[in-house]
Amino acid sequence: MNTPTNAPLILADLTLSQRLEKTEAQSNAGFVDARAAVFPDSGARWIEVAGAYAMFDGVGSPLTQTFGLGIHQPVTADDLQQLEDFFRERQADVFHEVSPLADPSALTLLNERGYFPLEFTSILYRPLQCDLQLAGKVNPKITVRLIGNNEADQELWAQTAVKGWSLDLQMTDLLLELFRLSARKPNAPCFLAELDGQPIATGGLNVHDGVALLAGASTIPEGRQQGAQLALLEHRLRYALEQGCDLAMMGAAPGSGSQRNAERQGFRIAYTRIKWQLR
Secondary structure, three states, X not given: OOOOOOOOOOOOOHHHHHHHHHHHHHXXXXXXXXXXXXXXXXXXXXXXXXXXXXXXXXXXXXXXXXXXXXXXXXXXXXXXXXXXXXXXXXOXXXXXXXXOOOOHHHHHHHHHOOEEEEEEEEEEEEEOOOXXXXXXXXXXXXXXXXXXXXXXXXXXXXXXXXHOOOOOHHHHXXXXXXXXXXXXXXXXXXXXXXXXXXXXXXXXXXXXXXXXXXXXXXXXXXXXXXXXXXXXXXXXXXXXXXXXXXXXXXEEOOOOHHHHHHHHOOOXXXXXXXXXXEO
16 A cells, blocks of 8 residues: 555544545535536436435436445435335336445345345545555646536546547447537536646546545547556646545446556555346
């Protein structure tokens, strides 16, 4: 771990999970608000039930699900029924991302109501302090900048972000729309890494209650192995410190390269979250 020994000790406990889950929920709710503003006919909406955020961003959207179920208070059958009705009324499948530190009532009800586990996500965190240290040296040829609040910069960021994904045309169109909305989302700064003046990588940031959620990481194929993501990580963490954050977080597939890279940069696994789907 590359954080200094005098870094503040933040334990992987219920309090931490509540902060991390709330930050991700707030981030996704902000995205849903952005879609509703840009596409009023989309039906995009979110609600809060028993501390859980239920978001509808369209049928099939990866954001159409809940965050925070059972992490702030016990869950009742009526709570879960209200959440299920929210999605069913919109012809959407029912998904819940659930922290293992959630109240046991959540797990009991999910099993009783026919849910099954669908996927795992490692939730990682690291304390932030002024003497921020990262493993490796940032490539001096790479510059990182905060994109401007203008359509040209937002489109450049979105186009660069989507180029980092090797996908079929239909998925590319979906991602491009998602990235365009991300670039327009308020209170969610987006960063662009450039090599010799050419954009090669992107990164995003969402801040809530002193927690900086890192997201939107993408590097175009010809720009890889140049240290762009390290430069973006350092820039975003320093920006988060300037905003008063004491904690950074991110999600990654368990055992993935993204998780390993995060651990090299001082992140620790707080817990492994499970995504549940209603049959």
